[in-house]
Amino acid sequence: MSRPLPFVAEALDLSHGHVDLTHGAGGRAMMALIHHVFRQALGNPALDAGHDGAVLPAVPGRLVIATDAHVVAPLFFPGGDIGCLAVHGTLNDVAAMGAQPLYLSASFILEEGLALADLQRIAASMGRAAREAGVPVVTGDTKVVPRGQGGGVYITTTGVGVRREGVEVDGARARPGDHILVTGPIGDHGLAILCAREALGLATPIVSDTAALHGLVADLLHAAPEVHVLRDPTRGGLSATLNEIAHQSGVGMVLQEAAIPVRPAVAAACELLGLDPLDMACEGRMVIIVAAAAAGRALQALRAHPLGREAALIGEVVADGRHFVQMQTRFGGRRLVHWLAGDPLPRIC
Amino acid sequence: MSRPLPFVAEALDLSHGHVDLTHGAGGRAMMALIHHVFRQALGNPALDAGHDGAVLPAVPGRLVIATDAHVVAPLFFPGGDIGCLAVHGTLNDVAAMGAQPLYLSASFILEEGLALADLQRIAASMGRAAREAGVPVVTGDTKVVPRGQGGGVYITTTGVGVRREGVEVDGARARPGDHILVTGPIGDHGLAILCAREALGLATPIVSDTAALHGLVADLLHAAPEVHVLRDPTRGGLSATLNEIAHQSGVGMVLQEAAIPVRPAVAAACELLGLDPLDMACEGRMVIIVAAAAAGRALQALRAHPLGREAALIGEVVADGRHFVQMQTRFGGRRLVHWLAGDPLPRIC
Numbered sequence: 068m069s070r071p072l073p074f075v076a077e078a079l080d081l082s083h084g085h086v087d088l089t090h091g092a093g094g095r096a097m098m099a100l101i102h103h104v105f106r107q108a109l110g111n112p113a114l115d116a117g118h119d120g121a122v123l124p125a126v127p128g129r130l131v132i133a134t135d136a137h138v139v140a141p142l143f144f145p146g147g148d149i150g151c152l153a154v155h156g157t158l159n160d161v162a163a164m165g166a167q168p169l170y171l172s173a174s175f176i177l178e179e180g181l182a183l184a185d186l187q188r189i190a191a192s193m194g195r196a197a198r199e200a201g202v203p204v205v206t207g208d209t210k211v212v213p214r215g216q217g218g219g220v221y222i223t224t225t226g227v228g229v230r231r232e233g234v235e236v237d238g239a240r241a242r243p244g245d246h247i248l249v250t251g252p253i254g255d256h257g258l259a260i261l262c263a264r265e266a267l268g269l270a271t272p273i274v275s276d277t278a279a280l281h282g283l284v285a286d287l288l289h290a291a292p293e294v295h296v297l298r299d300p301t302r303g304g305l306s307a308t309l310n311e312i313a314h315q316s317g318v319g320m321v322l323q324e325a326a327i328p329v330r331p332a333v334a335a336a337c338e339l340l341g342l343d344p345l346d347m348a349c350e351g352r353m354v355i356i357v358a359a360a361a362a363g364r365a366l367q368a369l370r371a372h373p374l375g376r377e378a379a380l381i382g383e384v385v386a387d388g389r390h391f392v393q394m395q396t397r398f399g400g401r402r403l404v405h406w407l408a409g410d411p412l413p414r415i416c
Numbered sequence: 417m418s419r420p421l422p423f424v425a426e427a428l429d430l431s432h433g434h435v436d437l438t439h440g441a442g443g444r445a446m447m448a449l450i451h452h453v454f455r456q457a458l459g460n461p462a463l464d465a466g467h468d469g470a471v472l473p474a475v476p477g478r479l480v481i482a483t484d485a486h487v488v489a490p491l492f493f494p495g496g497d498i499g500c501l502a503v504h505g506t507l508n509d510v511a512a513m514g515a516q517p518l519y520l521s522a523s524f525i526l527e528e529g530l531a532l533a534d535l536q537r538i539a540a541s542m543g544r545a546a547r548e549a550g551v552p553v554v555t556g557d558t559k560v561v562p563r564g565q566g567g568g569v570y571i572t573t574t575g576v577g578v579r580r581e582g583v584e585v586d587g588a589r590a591r592p593g594d595h596i597l598v599t600g601p602i603g604d605h606g607l608a609i610l611c612a613r614e615a616l617g618l619a620t621p622i623v624s625d626t627a628a629l630h631g632l633v634a635d636l637l638h639a640a641p642e643v644h645v646l647r648d649p650t651r652g653g654l655s656a657t658l659n660e661i662a663h664q665s666g667v668g669m670v671l672q673e674a675a676i677p678v679r680p681a682v683a684a685a686c687e688l689l690g691l692d693p694l695d696m697a698c699e700g701r702m703v704i705i706v707a708a709a710a711a712g713r714a715l716q717a718l719r720a721h722p723l724g725r726e727a728a729l730i731g732e733v734v735a736d737g738r739h740f741v742q743m744q745t746r747f748g749g750r751r752l753v754h755w756l757a758g759d760p761l762p763r764i765c
Contacts (some may be wrong), residue, residue: 070612077757083654086500087758089757089758089759090758090761091651091755091762092477092651092652092758092759092761092762092764093651093652093656093697093758093759094585094651094652094656094755094756094757094758095755095756095757095758096449096757097596097651097758097760098660102507116586116588116589117660118512118513118586118587119482119509119512119513119647119648120480120481120482120483120510120512120513120515120575121480121481121482121508121513122479122480122513122515122579123477123478123479123480123481124478124479125475125476125477126474126475126479127474127478128474128616129471129472129473130471130472130473130474130475130479130576131469131471131472131475131554131723132469132470132472132519132554132555132574132576133468133469133470133520133523134469134522134523134555134556134557134572134574135557136509136524136525136557136558136559137522137559138559138561146729157457160469161469161486163467163468163469164467164468164469164470164471166469166471170479170481172481172482172483172574173483173487174483174484174485174572176485176487176525176570179762204490205481206481206482206483207483208484208485209485210485210486210487210570210763211762212487212567212570212762212763213762213763215564216566216567217565218561218565218566221523221525221561221570223483223485223523223572223574223688225483225523225559225572225574226469226520226578227479227481230471237465238465238467239465267553286617296432298468301442301466302440302441302442303441303442304441307442307443311447311466315662319482319741324432326458334438339422379740387493405445406444407441407443407444408438408443408444408445409436409437409438409439409441409443409444409445409446410438410441410442410443411440412441413437413440413441413528413560413562414559414561414562414565415441
C-alpha cells in the first residue's frame, strides 16, 4: 500500500554507540534508530510503511487481543532474551484464548545508555522469533527514558488473532471429571532467570523453555476440540494458574505429584534454594483442561509435536465449593497447592 | 461469554498503600490490585472475564493496529495525566490511519513505591477517557519493577480499529497543490509539560490539549473523502510531522507563519525559553493534507466540531525534489522549517 521512506537515515554506530534521549524524540535520530535497528530486524511491508499504525486485511472470525509487558532481567539469559520472550509471551496468550495469532505490535521503552549493540541483538532475536512463528510485527513505538528511570529495555507486545467458530476455551469452563494436562516440564524459565541473575554456577545449566505454542495449540484443538481451558503458567507458575482456573470455574482439582514433569536440574535447584517448582514460571508450556473422554487424543496430539513431547496428564478436576487445588504427594499424603500472594522474584518475564 | 471472577479479592489500602513487587507477581496480591484498581476504573465484560486476552466480535473491514508507550513526567499535568493521555494518544494514532477505533489494550509497568492513590487516580482518568471515547480497554497486563528501575508508571496502549472501504489516507499521498490544515492551536501539550516539570509560574497557565480526535476525523472524512494524509503532530511537533510527510510523499511544503494558530501564552513562553512552537508536541491536534478542491469543505466540517473550532489552513504542498518544508514568515521572508535531530524534552508523552 505504502512505500518505504525514501528518506536516507543518518548513520548510527551500532558497535559502540548507546541509546540517548534523542532516539525517542520523534526527530531524525529516532528515524535513524528505527531504520537501522528495528526495520532491519523486524521489517515487513506493514512496518516499512513507516506510519503511526498498520492497515491490514479484514480478519475472518472473532478477534482476539492480548497484551504483555516484558521487563525480564537480565536481558539475556540461557535459552533466550527479552526479545524472543516478548514475542513468545504474547503469542502464547493469544494461543491460550484458542486463537490463531496474526499480528504483533511492539512498544519499546529504552533507558538512556543502553548499548545499541544489545538493542540490535534483542531486535534480531525478536525478528527471528516472529518469523519462526509466522506472525509479523506490523507496528511499533519507541520511547527513551532518562538513565535511572528504566531497566535497559522494556518491551510491550500486543497480539491480535482470530478465533474460529466453535472454539470455546475459557478459564470458566473446567468441569468436575475433566483431565488436567501440561505440555512439558515446569519451572525451567523461572530457574533459568534466577540462576542467570544470581550467577549460580550449577553443574547442569538450566535453560529457559521460552517458545511459541500456537502451532502446538492448533494441533491440539484439531485433535481434541473438547478442550475446555488453555492457559500458560507464567508468573506464579502452575500453582497460581491452576488456583486461578479453579476460582474462575468454581471447581477443585487434585494433582498427582509423581505425574508432574520436572527436570532433575530444576528439582535439584529448587531443593537447594527452598523453592517449589510448582511456583516457578514457564514461558513455553501450556496447561490444558479437557473432557476426560478426549484426554487420550489430546495427549497423543501434544506428544506428536516437538514442543509437546514430554506432555503429561497431571491430575483431575473435582467438585469442590472451596475451590481447593490439592496434590497427592509422592509419599501418599495430600497437601494443598497454595496460591501465593506474590513471587519472590521480580522481573521474571 | 465468561463470568467475573467469583474470587473475593483481598483488601488493598488505596489511601495510604504503595505498589510493591508482589503486585506484579501473578499471585493473589496482583489479583487484588487488578480487582480494586483496574477493574473498578476500566471494567467492561471483556476485561471482567479475567483472562490473558479478550475475545471480541468479528470486525467488518480492514483492521488497523497502533501502539504507543506513554512515559510522560510529571504523571499529572494541567489538562490531564498519563492515564487519559495513554487513551488519547493511541486513539489518535488509529484515527490518523483513517480508522474508527474499536478496542484498546493497556499494559502497565509500575515502579515499586508508587502510591496506590496515584495509580487509582490514573486508572480512573483512563476509564473516563475510554468511556468518553466509546472505546473500552478490553485486556491488560501489569508488571512491577523494583524502585529505581521505572518512572512511577509507564503505560503502553494498543488500539485496534476498522477502516472502511474507500478510505485511503496515507503519509505517502500528499500531492503538489494539496492544502495543509491543522485542527487547532499547536504546542499546548509540550509547553504544559515543560511548565509543570520546571514549575514555571506563568501568568496564564498553559493547559495540555490532550483529546481523542476520532470523532472529529470521522466528521472530516464524511465531509471530505478527498483527505490524502492525516497525522497527529506529537513528539517533534508540527515541524517533524510535516518533514516526515514531505519525505514519505516526495514533495515540498510552504507554510504561512501568520496562518498557524498558536495561543498567545504558548507563543510568549516559547519566546521566553527560546523554543519554536513548531517543534512543540500536541496531543489533541491533527494535521490534514487534502485536495485543494475539498479544503473548504474540510475546514467547515472541522470548525463545526468542538475539537476543531480553531482549525486553520496553514499552507500548501508544492513540488520539490529536496522535500523542503519552508515557511513564509510574518515579515515576508522565507525560512526552512527544520526537522530536528531530537527534542530537548524527554518524557513528553
